[in-house]
Amino acid sequence: MKFLVTGAAGFIGFHTAQRLINEGHDVLGVDNLNAYYSPRLKQARLAELDAAAATASGNWSFLRGDLADKAFVETLFSDNRFDRVIHLAAQAGVRHSLDHPDEYVQSNIVAFVHLLEACRHAGMPHLVYASTSSVYGANTKVPFSETDAVDHPLQLYAATKRANELMAHSYSHLFGLPTTGLRFFTVYGPWGRPDMAPWLFADAIQNGRPITLFNNGIHSRDFTYVGDIVDGILRSAEAIPEAGGAYSAPDRSSAPFQVFNIGNSRPATLMDFVTALESALGKTADKKFAPLQPGDVVDTFADVSRLSDATGYAPKVDLEEGVQRFIDWFVEYNALTDS
Structure with missing residues (x-):
């Protein structure tokens, strides 16, 4: 098949495009290569995709462009x-x-309506899009379920992602566009983002600098290895929602619309994650300890039963193995970029 993967130079987009290329699909990647974090890292990911395509049976191409345009x-x-x-x-x-x-607003709202219209x-037989576990806001009921209320986001980022879900539903209802939203829980692994805790902590520990643990390091996250996330994305792409159901819950509809949690379903504390980094x-x-930051959620924990039932999704990589894979890549990448 031919896939459009937006954000193909980003962390999850890169891994998704790479898997599709290796499976022999044709992939067109799009990214605006903005400077929110190092464009050099994004270019390195694109070079990896070029290398993957050189030995794969599918075609790979890339366009630099802004979906807000x-x-x-069109x-x-x-x-x-x-x-x-x-x-x-x-x-x-x-925090950004x-x-x-x-x-x-431009990247998450304007761009999304342009994509929906297109x-x-x-x-389009099926649009799969990224949402986030942040839509659950300050929900204290765990594990988080797709049937939970998501009406009180704690940051604008989460609000834009919840808006995406609502916008997608309107297009599914009005125009019969099949849409699937995936609420990602904390994703980590090789080729990760340098603004996220795994990279920031690993770099500081390796170079003898202190790390700051907000909420004294006791909050928990449903850390999910990126390879498991990609497996869930591609399984979801084949689980096309159908019209005709009943409006029985926030995640279900009579339109061809669905929303899934996609996580590990085995949360760990931030201190547990740091311990795994230290070991690797x-x-x-x-360690320096600090209070919870504005907009942060204390705990995240995914109920992935709906995704598992619909697609057979089953995360396989535990925290210690996933962190070791990340560190192996991290050390090699930094040795190359420093040389």
């Missing part, structure tokens, strides 16, 4: 016919949204 999106769809769209492009980062709200007019690096962290 309506003309770009041309993208007029020039190509896709079997699936996997939309992973977004302005990410909780506190000071740069306009970037989230999929509608193209008669063979060094002890200099």
Whole structure:
């Protein structure tokens, strides 16, 4: 099949495109290569995709462009016919949204409506898009279920992702566009983002700098290895929702619409994650403790039973193995970039 993968130079988008290329699919990747974090890392990911395509049976191509540019999106769809769209492009980062709200409106709202319109007019068989566990806000009932209320996001980032779910439902209802939203829980692994805790902590521990543990390191996250996430994404792409059901819960509809949690379902504390990093690096962290930050959620814990029932999704990589894989890559990548 031919896939459009947006955010293909990003962390999850890169891994998704790489898996599809290796499986022999044709993939067109799109990314605006913005400078939220190092474009050098994004270019390195694209080089890896070029290398994967050189030995695969499928075709790989890349376009640099901004989905908030309506003309770009219209041309993208007029020039190509896709079997699936996997939309992973977004302005990410909780804390960044506190000071740069306009970037989230453009990247997460304006761009998404352009993509919905393009999929509608193209008669797209299935649009899969990234949501986030942050939509659960300050929910204290665990594990988080798709049937839980998600009406009180704690940051603009989460609000834009919840808006994506609502926008997708309206297009599923009005135009019969099959859509699947995936609420990602904390994703980590090789080629991760340098603004996220795994990279920040690993770099500090390796170089003898202190790390700051907010909420005194006791909050928990449903750390999910990126390879398991990609497995869930591709399984979801084949689980096309159908119209005709009943409006029985927030995650279900009579429209061809569905929302799934995608996580590990085995949360660990931040201290547990740091311990795994220390073990993989063979060094002890200099730990500083600080209060919970504005917009942060204390605990996340995914109920993935709906995704498992619909697709057979079953995360396989435990925390220690996943962290070791991340550190092996991290050490090698930094040795190359420092040379």
